[in-house]
Amino acid sequence: MSFKSRMSIFETYDRMRAGQRLPEKEWDQKITIQTATKLKEKYKLNFDRHKCVPDDEDQIDRLWQAGREMFLTMGYFNSDMCRVCKVTEDELDCMLDYAPRTLTLGEGRDQRQLAARRFDDPRPPLNQGGPTGCPMSEDVFVGVHEAYAREPLVDSIVDGVVNTIYGKDPKPSSPNEIAAVQVEAVGVREGMRRAGRPGMAY
Numbered sequence: 001m002s003f004k005s006r007m008s009i010f011e012t013y014d015r016m017r018a019g020q021r022l023p024e025k026e027w028d029q030k031i032t033i034q035t036a037t038k039l040k041e042k043y044k045l046n047f048d049r050h051k052c053v054p055d056d057e058d059q060i061d062r063l064w065q066a067g068r069e070m071f072l073t074m075g076y077f078n079s080d081m082c083r084v085c086k087v088t089e090d091e092l093d094c095m096l097d098y099a100p101r102t103l104t105l106g107e108g109r110d111q112r113q114l115a116a117r118r119f120d121d122p123r124p125p126l127n128q129g130g131p132t133g134c135p136m137s138e139d140v141f142v143g144v145h146e147a148y149a150r151e152p153l154v155d156s157i158v159d160g161v162v163n164t165i166y167g168k169d170p171k172p173s174s175p176n177e178i179a180a181v182q183v184e185a186v187g188v189r190e191g192m193r194r195a196g197r198p199g200m201a202y
Contacts, residue, residue: 006098007091019075019083027077027084035074039066055119068092105156110192110199112155127153130202131160138162141184145191149200157202159188 007015022031039045043062047054054060075086087095103114105126114126129148136144141162148154162170162180170180192200 006094012085016078016081016083016085019078019081019085021083022077024077024079024082031074035070039070042066053119060119105201106199108199110197110201112201126155128156128158129154130158132158134160135163136160138164138166138183141187142191142194145188146194147191149192149195149197156200157188157192159184159202162187 043066045059045062045066054063072087072089072092075084077084101116105112105114112126115123117123117125129151131144131148141160145157145159148157162184164170165176165180165183168176170176188202189198192198192202
């Protein structure tokens with residue numbers, strides 16, 4: 001029997017609650033590594049260190065099959081609940097059928113289209129610029145993001161994080177963390193506005 005429709009958020013939550021409980025460290029450092037190693041051998045995947053993107057059609061197909069089997073074998077991990085949710089092959093096929101082929105990022109003249117690309121795709125890839133999670137002081141936060149937004153080759157911003165909020169530590173699960181996220185969101189938008197590109201995605 002084939003899987004006809006996507007799981008609702010409620011069904012996903014219920015299945016996650018019933019999933020195997022597992023320490024995140026074991027998932028990252030044991031299960032993921034062991035599974036990847038076995039599949040690398042099974043599908044005879046050898047990588048050329050001088051090529052960032054493989055261009056051999058046969059190897060690309062084997063990479064896809066290995067990735068598919070890895071996901072079906074492992075499922076996915078919810079780090080908040082420390083549980084694993086498994087999916088069936090039919091469910092995975094449904095996810096792939098529903099997956100968008102393009103994604104619109106940003107708005108106005110700063111809008112860009114993110115599309116699935118092949119290794120030989122003639123379209124240039126999108127360039128995401130930014131400090132990408134790098135901690136930085138509050139006094140330079142806006143200016144750094146403005147500098148990235150002023151670069152014409154940058155299509156969207158991957159922002160950094162403030163290492164203090166009003167001089168205090170943005171400790172996880174604290175009000176300071178929430179304030180830091182708000183300040184970051186406002187700061188990135190202000191940097192893009194100053195650069196004359198307020199519609200950029202980030």
